[in-house]
Amino acid sequence: MAVFEPVLLRNRDVEDSTSLSVYESRGGYGAARKALKMTPVEIIEEVKKANLRGRGGAGFPAGVKWGFLPKDRTRTLLCVNADESEPPTFCNRVLMETDPHQLIEGTIIAAYATQSQIAYIYIRVEFHEQFHILQRAVDEAYAKGYLGKRIFGSDYSLECYLHRGAGAYVCGEETGLIESLEGKRGWPRIKPPFPAVEGLFRRPTVVNNVETLCCVPHIIERGADWFTGIGPPHSTGPKLFCISGPVKRPGCYEAPMTITVRDLIEREDMGGGMLPGKKVKAVLPGGVSMGILTADELDMKMDFEDPRKYALLGLGTAAAVVIDDATDMRMVLRNMARFYGTESCGQCTQCREGTAWMHKIATRIAMGAGRIEDLDILLETARNMGMMPGLSICGLPDGATYPIETIVNKFRGELEAAIRAQAPERAKTVLSVLN
Amino acid sequence: MAWVTINRNEPVVDPKAPPVLGEAVRVKIRSFFDRYETKRAVLLPALHIVQDALGHVPWQAMVEIADLLEIHPSDVIDTISFYTHFWTHPKGEKVITVCRSISCEVMGGAAVLEELKKQLKIDEHETTKDGKYSLVTEECLAGCDNAPCLLINEKLHKHVKPQDVAKLLAEANNDRIAVPRSALFDASTLSFAAASKTNGALLGTTSDVREMREAD
Ligand SMILES: Cc1cc2nc3c(=O)[nH]c(=O)nc-3n(C[C@H](O)[C@H](O)[C@H](O)COP(=O)(O)O)c2cc1C
Ligand code: SF4
Numbered sequence: 094m095a096v097f098e099p100v101l102l103r104n105r106d107v108e109d110s111t112s113l114s115v116y117e118s119r120g121g122y123g124a125a126r127k128a129l130k131m132t133p134v135e136i137i138e139e140v141k142k143a144n145l146r147g148r149g150g151a152g153f154p155a156g157v158k159w160g161f162l163p164k165d166r167t168r169t170l171l172c173v174n175a176d177e178s179e180p181p182t183f184c185n186r187v188l189m190e191t192d193p194h195q196l197i198e199g200t201i202i203a204a205y206a207t208q209s210q211i212a213y214i215y216i217r218v219e220f221h222e223q224f225h226i227l228q229r230a231v232d233e234a235y236a237k238g239y240l241g242k243r244i245f246g247s248d249y250s251l252e253c254y255l256h257r258g259a260g261a262y263v264c265g266e267e268t269g270l271i272e273s274l275e276g277k278r279g280w281p282r283i284k285p286p287f288p289a290v291e292g293l294f295r296r297p298t299v300v301n302n303v304e305t306l307c308c309v310p311h312i313i314e315r316g317a318d319w320f321t322g323i324g325p326p327h328s329t330g331p332k333l334f335c336i337s338g339p340v341k342r343p344g345c346y347e348a349p350m351t352i353t354v355r356d357l358i359e360r361e362d363m364g365g366g367m368l369p370g371k372k373v374k375a376v377l378p379g380g381v382s383m384g385i386l387t388a389d390e391l392d393m394k395m396d397f398e399d400p401r402k403y404a405l406l407g408l409g410t411a412a413a414v415v416i417d418d419a420t421d422m423r424m425v426l427r428n429m430a431r432f433y434g435t436e437s438c439g440q441c442t443q444c445r446e447g448t449a450w451m452h453k454i455a456t457r458i459a460m461g462a463g464r465i466e467d468l469d470i471l472l473e474t475a476r477n478m479g480m481m482p483g484l485s486i487c488g489l490p491d492g493a494t495y496p497i498e499t500i501v502n503k504f505r506g507e508l509e510a511a512i513r514a515q516a517p518e519r520a521k522t523v524l525s526v527l528n
Numbered sequence: 529m530a531w532v533t534i535n536r537n538e539p540v541v542d543p544k545a546p547p548v549l550g551e552a553v554r555v556k557i558r559s560f561f562d563r564y565e566t567k568r569a570v571l572l573p574a575l576h577i578v579q580d581a582l583g584h585v586p587w588q589a590m591v592e593i594a595d596l597l598e599i600h601p602s603d604v605i606d607t608i609s610f611y612t613h614f615w616t617h618p619k620g621e622k623v624i625t626v627c628r629s630i631s632c633e634v635m636g637g638a639a640v641l642e643e644l645k646k647q648l649k650i651d652e653h654e655t656t657k658d659g660k661y662s663l664v665t666e667e668c669l670a671g672c673d674n675a676p677c678l679l680i681n682e683k684l685h686k687h688v689k690p691q692d693v694a695k696l697l698a699e700a701n702n703d704r705i706a707v708p709r710s711a712l713f714d715a716s717t718l719s720f721a722a723a724s725k726t727n728g729a730l731l732g733t734t735s736d737v738r739e740m741r742e743a744d
């Protein structure tokens with residue numbers, strides 16, 4: 094097999110890669126110039142043909158999403174989702190801090206294809222450095238006439254504004270993001286209407302992830318056939334994968350969606366294997382919301398389809414964290430439960446109460462006061478919230494269900510043994526403190 | 529434990545007090561108006577600007593922001609209470625945000641948090657007596673390749689070990705980032721230092737939790 098040439102990260106190690114001149118000297122903004130000579134429909138068709146599936150977690154095809162915009166609209170808005178808050182995901186960060194102009198170019202093309210007048214980049218507040226890097230890149234693009242009025246001398250004008258979040262995971266959900274942009278609490282909206290019909294300021298709106306948009310210039314430049322030539326038919330194009338935890342080379346790596354979890358951990362050009370003395374016990378391969386794998390399931394392919402065979406929700410953000418054998422699974426369980434318990438926005442009863450109770454129960458177990466039946470209560474709670482049973486507004490509780498359910502199911506033996514080995518005196522003290 | 533009640537009957541905002549938002553801050557907030565279709569959408573940028581300038585968002589600033597954006601003060605309170613990044617009470621000069629999500633926990637983040645608590649002699653959500661540091665935890669900071677990591681104000685500190693904590697706290701510029709800043713949101717143009725001094729008397733009270741403890 095030919096060696097894979099990085100596409101999205103091709104500028105990462107180039108000196109001064111964040112400056113416009115370096116980006117341009119490496120062929121940058123050629124795709125945007127080309128796109129502005131195409132019709133919007135031609136661009137949408139090309140992106141559809143490339144089968145570019147959204148990189149933000151849900152895997153929805155970007156071209157299809159753009160096609161949902163009503164034909165008779167007068168004003169359209171584009172939101173770039175740079176809220177990246179799913180643990181342990183950081184590929185959007187890498188894209189923004191090493192190659193901000195790639196994102197701006199993708200944004201220009203997507204905005205033109207959807208005929209948007211304004212693009213808002215919603216960036217999480219903890220990205221301080223990245224904010225200044227990106228803002229400077231936007232300023233540079235404005236100064237050159239690549240953003241603003243009549244860009245590249247064409248008839249098309251686009252404003253691009255950065256908008257900083259304020260610390261809330263749920264603002265990454267597309268309608269939560271829209272509410273937050275409007276100056277409100279980041280409470281996701283009931284759908285329909287979908288944002289494509291009624292989104293930001295009640296205008297037709299497209300929300301896309303940073304990595305999704307970074308793929309767009311390359312599709313325009315090299316064509317849909319080149320894009321579909323990378324990876325399997327259902328998971329086309331280059332993809333960024335994050336790996337963290339006790340491996341030798343934690344980081345963000347690019348590959349076709351043919352690699353396995355084992356590759357990501359062990360390949361010399363990726364994770365580089367485990368740190369000395371550490372052994373894999375479990376892996377959360379797609380961000381935390383997709384569920385967990387045991388050490389026997391590392392042959393899972395990191396594509397949009399394979400994870401389902403391992404009882405996972407999907408590919409998610411393709412960010413893996415390795416849990417080593419010295420780690421107590423009760424700690425992992427509690428860490429997961431706490432995340433959703435604190436990040437649920439509280440609008441829907443099942444999600445608010447379900448995640449809160451899972452957090453309480455998991456805390457009790459982790460502190461040494463669990464009961465065997467708690468495991469079944471966790472499973473039952475997990476199954477009774479979320480969009481899939483139709484009981485909530487957004488997908489957050491579905492994301493809470495999968496890690497809890499898969500940890501309890503796949504590591505039940507260890508959890509039960511730990512609960513049986515609890516010291517009764519300690520359990521009593523813990524309960525008295527918690528109550 | 530009986531419920532502790534705090535007397536909140538005294539007016540939080542004195543209508544006769546001089547405005548807390550200076551002209552520079554107002555100009556900056558207004559410069560965001562033409563970016564959005566509604567003035568309310570300027571609320572998050574406005575809160576960022578005010579917090580950068582004053583160190584926190586006091587009640588009176590909320591009333592003044594509401595005035596500027598032509599919305600009701602309760603709308604500002606509604607929004608601000610949702611986000612962990614905004615605070616309505618003064619915090620320390622430097623806010624330490626420790627990541628507690630899974631990569632950092634697996635890589636030993638909890639020990640770093642404990643060491644910080646020990647050296648600063650404060651608990652989570654508290655501020656040191658001298659008003660220098662506040663300590664909070666957050667979920668994943670998207671720096672997991674550098675786990676365990678933490679933010680001091682704007683600066684991300686990577687691969688922090690408990691034995692590094694003393695050195696980290698002693699560093700003068702441990703909260704400043706090196707990249708050139710864009711003028712947007714740049715606190716230095718808003719005379720941060722002068723503004724935070726006027727609130728100096730209040731430092732030390734970081735949250736209702738602390739307030740309640742003291743009432744106890
Ligand atoms: C609770 C929750 C949090 C989310 N957080 C993010 C996020 O941080 N970044 C992101 O790009 N998408 C996030 N998403 C997915 C978005 O709702 C949306 O699907 C995505 O931005 C669409 O972009 P894409 O089609 O380009 O992937 C989240 C979804 C949910 C339910
Ligand atoms: S499902 Fe949960 S996070 Fe989503 S809107 Fe409802 S309460 Fe909020």
Ligand code: FES
Pocket residue numbers: 180181182627628629630631632633667668669670671672675677
């Ligand atoms: S888990 Fe700590 S930065 Fe992501």
